Amino acid sequence: MFTSTLTRRSLLKAGAAGLAATTLPLGTARAQAPIVLGAVYVGPRDDFGWNQAHAVAMDILKQVPGITVIEEENVPETDAASQTMESMINLDQANLVLATSFGYYSPFVVETAKKNPNVQFRHAAPLWKEGDPVNAGSYFCYLNQAHYVNGVAAGLSTTSNKIGFVAAKPIPSVLSNVNSVLLGARSVNPNATVQVIFTGEWSMPVREAEASNALIDSGCDIITCHVDGPKVVIETAEARGVKSCGHNASQAPLAPKGFITGAEYKWETIYKIYADALAKGEPLPNFIAGGYHNDMLRNTAYGAGATPEAIKAADAAIKGLIVKKPIYVGPLKDNAGNVVIEGAMDNYDPVLDGMGYLLEGVQGSTT
Amino acid sequence: MSQSDIFIVLIAMIGGAIRVSTPFMFVALGECVTEKSGRINLGLEGNLVLGAMVAYAGSYTTGSPWIGVLMAGFSGLVLGAMHGYICKLPKVNDIAVGIAFMSFGTGLAFFFGKPYIQPTAPRLEAIPLGGWSSDPSIAQALQVNPLFFVGIVLALFLSWALANTRWGLIVRMTGDSAASARAMGVSVDLVRLLATAAGGSLAGVGGAFLSLFYPGSWNEGLSSGQGLMAVALVIFARWDPLRCVLAALLFGAAGAIGPALQSIGVSQGYYFFNAAPYILTLFIMIASARSKSAAREAPGELSIVK
Numbered sequence: 001m002f003t004s005t006l007t008r009r010s011l012l013k014a015g016a017a018g019l020a021a022t023t024l025p026l027g028t029a030r031a032q033a034p035i036v037l038g039a040v041y042v043g044p045r046d047d048f049g050w051n052q053a054h055a056v057a058m059d060i061l062k063q064v065p066g067i068t069v070i071e072e073e074n075v076p077e078t079d080a081a082s083q084t085m086e087s088m089i090n091l092d093q094a095n096l097v098l099a100t101s102f103g104y105y106s107p108f109v110v111e112t113a114k115k116n117p118n119v120q121f122r123h124a125a126p127l128w129k130e131g132d133p134v135n136a137g138s139y140f141c142y143l144n145q146a147h148y149v150n151g152v153a154a155g156l157s158t159t160s161n162k163i164g165f166v167a168a169k170p171i172p173s174v175l176s177n178v179n180s181v182l183l184g185a186r187s188v189n190p191n192a193t194v195q196v197i198f199t200g201e202w203s204m205p206v207r208e209a210e211a212s213n214a215l216i217d218s219g220c221d222i223i224t225c226h227v228d229g230p231k232v233v234i235e236t237a238e239a240r241g242v243k244s245c246g247h248n249a250s251q252a253p254l255a256p257k258g259f260i261t262g263a264e265y266k267w268e269t270i271y272k273i274y275a276d277a278l279a280k281g282e283p284l285p286n287f288i289a290g291g292y293h294n295d296m297l298r299n300t301a302y303g304a305g306a307t308p309e310a311i312k313a314a315d316a317a318i319k320g321l322i323v324k325k326p327i328y329v330g331p332l333k334d335n336a337g338n339v340v341i342e343g344a345m346d347n348y349d350p351v352l353d354g355m356g357y358l359l360e361g362v363q364g365s366t367t
Numbered sequence: 368m369s370q371s372d373i374f375i376v377l378i379a380m381i382g383g384a385i386r387v388s389t390p391f392m393f394v395a396l397g398e399c400v401t402e403k404s405g406r407i408n409l410g411l412e413g414n415l416v417l418g419a420m421v422a423y424a425g426s427y428t429t430g431s432p433w434i435g436v437l438m439a440g441f442s443g444l445v446l447g448a449m450h451g452y453i454c455k456l457p458k459v460n461d462i463a464v465g466i467a468f469m470s471f472g473t474g475l476a477f478f479f480g481k482p483y484i485q486p487t488a489p490r491l492e493a494i495p496l497g498g499w500s501s502d503p504s505i506a507q508a509l510q511v512n513p514l515f516f517v518g519i520v521l522a523l524f525l526s527w528a529l530a531n532t533r534w535g536l537i538v539r540m541t542g543d544s545a546a547s548a549r550a551m552g553v554s555v556d557l558v559r560l561l562a563t564a565a566g567g568s569l570a571g572v573g574g575a576f577l578s579l580f581y582p583g584s585w586n587e588g589l590s591s592g593q594g595l596m597a598v599a600l601v602i603f604a605r606w607d608p609l610r611c612v613l614a615a616l617l618f619g620a621a622g623a624i625g626p627a628l629q630s631i632g633v634s635q636g637y638y639f640f641n642a643a644p645y646i647l648t649l650f651i652m653i654a655s656a657r658s659k660s661a662a663r664e665a666p667g668e669l670s671i672v673k
Contacts (some may be wrong), residue, residue, distance in 0.1 A: 043587070043588075044481070044484060044586070044587055046481075046484045046485050047484065047587075048484075048485075074477075074587070107557050130664055158630060182488065194573055195630065196473070196629075196634075196636050197626050197629040197630060197637075198629070198634075199626075199641070200637065200641050201591075204588070204589035204591050205582040205584070205586070205588060205591070206387060206577075206581070206582055206593075206622070207591075207622070207625070207626065207641070208582065208590065209386075209581060209582035209583075210387070210622065210623055210625075211629075212381075213382070213386075213507065213624040213626075214379055214623075214626040214627050214629065215380070215628035216507075216628055217379065217503075217507065217630065218630040218631065219505040228588075229586055229588065230583055231584050231586060232532045232582040232583075234554075235487075235582075235583060236582065236583075239583070240507065253487075254487070288403060351499065363632055363634070364629065364634045365634035365635050367635060367636065
């Protein structure tokens with residue numbers, strides 16, 4: 001039948017090609033290899049959290065000449081991710097797809113990469129390994145280094161010596177952030193403790209507010225968190241008159257009185273590496289992992305909650321991390337009393353990626 | 368667990384009951400009115416989310432949170448009236464329409480709510496009833512929002528009005544037997560349309576509480592199914608407005624158990640404690656739905672009862 005060959009997609013494609021043909025003369029002034037970058041987000045771009053951190057970096061990339069950034073938000077970690085990527089490739093001629101959520105990788109990024117060998121795919125979690133499609137890859141930043149800086153600043157800004165941490169799920173990256181806050185605080189204040197409450201969900205505003213209130217009621221005077229959108233946690237802390245440290249993106253405007261500093265990604269460093277490589281026609285690295293030493297993290301500008309000593313110590317901690325000063329220096333015990341780290345660990349040691357414990361000094365449980 | 372720990376958990380539960388219950392209360396009261404008239408509106412989650420967005424946007428643009436609350440009520444009224452109107456068309460299933468309206472309401476809210484995620488809108492003020500106590504956690508638990516009292520007064524009013532007024536009788540009769548209502552010269556469709564619109568409006572106000580008081584900000588993940596749970600609470604409360612309030616309070620208190628236990632150091636098994644409200648509801652549902660009076664109290668015209 002005639003209609004069966006004329007699908008909506010081929011119609012749109014033909015239309016797009018026609019449109020491209022008519023606008024082609026304008027395109028000749030552009031760079032040799034125009035980069036069309038498709039960014040896929042799992043939530044809204046302005047969530048004060050994970051997605052916003054990526055979107056802020058995209059905004060900087062849009063200034064790079066010869067690059068077109070197309071974005072789609074609220075794409076669930078289902079087959080919808082494949083469809084979004086396919087339509088970016090087929091309709092918008094995307095040649096680099098950045099899939100920014102953990103659950104997109106397998107099977108969606110892997111399968112779409114196999115089907116489209118000429119398109120590059122990069123995914124924001126350390127999941128790519130040898131044997132996966134060569135046109136796919138991973139990038140990741142060790143945010144726990146910035147949480148360590150949070151801990152240093154918090155350790156010198158607290159009076160009750162109790163830091164509250166609202167955490168989503170007990171997975172290694174979250175646990176490493178909690179432990180790094182403790183180690184940062186302990187490095188300047190040996191009496192500091194961290195109390196963690198797990199909400200069990202990445203985004204559950206009412207329970208996050210309840211958890212923040214419970215932490216404050218039990219005596220914590222600084223609240224920080226690892227949830228998708230830290231807005232509710234920071235606003236609750238501010239409303240209760242306690243200090244706060246941020247996570248993922250800048251929450252400084254939400255807490256003009258109590259904000260200390262926050263752990264932020266600097267994805268634009270990685271995205272610029274990709275854009276430069278594409279512009280030169282060079283292959284993209286399959287795996288990038290980074291932290292303070294290669295300019296992939298930053299801490300939010302200090303707010304009114306940070307004491308002068310805290311600012312000084314936190315700045316010194318950042319300088320240390322830039323030269324890879326280790327965070328995990330043994331012997332360290334978990335909060336059940338078992339020795340979990342013997343000596344000094346490199347900040348990028350893969351053993352740390354499998355962290356399944358909370359250190360001594362953290363009140364809380366992973367189960 | 369020491370005595371002071373038990374005290375902390377109790378205070379947290381009372382505080383949680385007051386803080387978390389209000390949206391449940393409004394949605395449940397709204398659904399109660401709608402179901403009393405013999406129709407089910409499963410779409411109140413949509414009204415709740417749209418109400419939350421409209422309230423936040425209204426408060427942000429006008430600078431007055433109470434105008435936001437009124438606008439939320441109005442947006443819920445419109446959605447409810449649309450549900451009521453569509454359901455009066457022949458051969459339309461109210462449950463299916465409700466599910467469609469759930470998606471419609473949340474979709475509208477997400478679409479128009481984009482520009483309001485970042486800005487900070489003025490919130491509703493709380494009434495500090497805990498000023499007598501020097502304990503900050505008691506003072507915090509007793510920071511009560513006026514809407515909480517509005518909800519309780521409304522429940523008392525509805526309970527009285529359904530039993531003692533002509534309007535209440537008409538609504539109940541429409542819900543129990545459409546044929547008798549028609550014989551009395553009552554327009555069944557009109558009563559149900561009004562009851563659904565009123566119920567939708569209350570759900571919108573419940574949403575305003577979420578975005579303007581607790582947790583007090585607008586984003587797309589704001590409601591984690593509160594609107595749906597509240598509809599279930601009505602069945603659990605057996606279509607009695609006062610029991611709706613009790614059910615909402617119980618649900619709020621149970622929700623506070625998980626974080627409170629972790630804060631005093633009982634951190635093992637937090638997944639279980641976080642699920643406490645749902646487990647509790649399940650058990651009470653099983654217990655209450657088995658009784659004979661449950662069947663008697665259900666409005667006879669409800670499509671889930673028939």
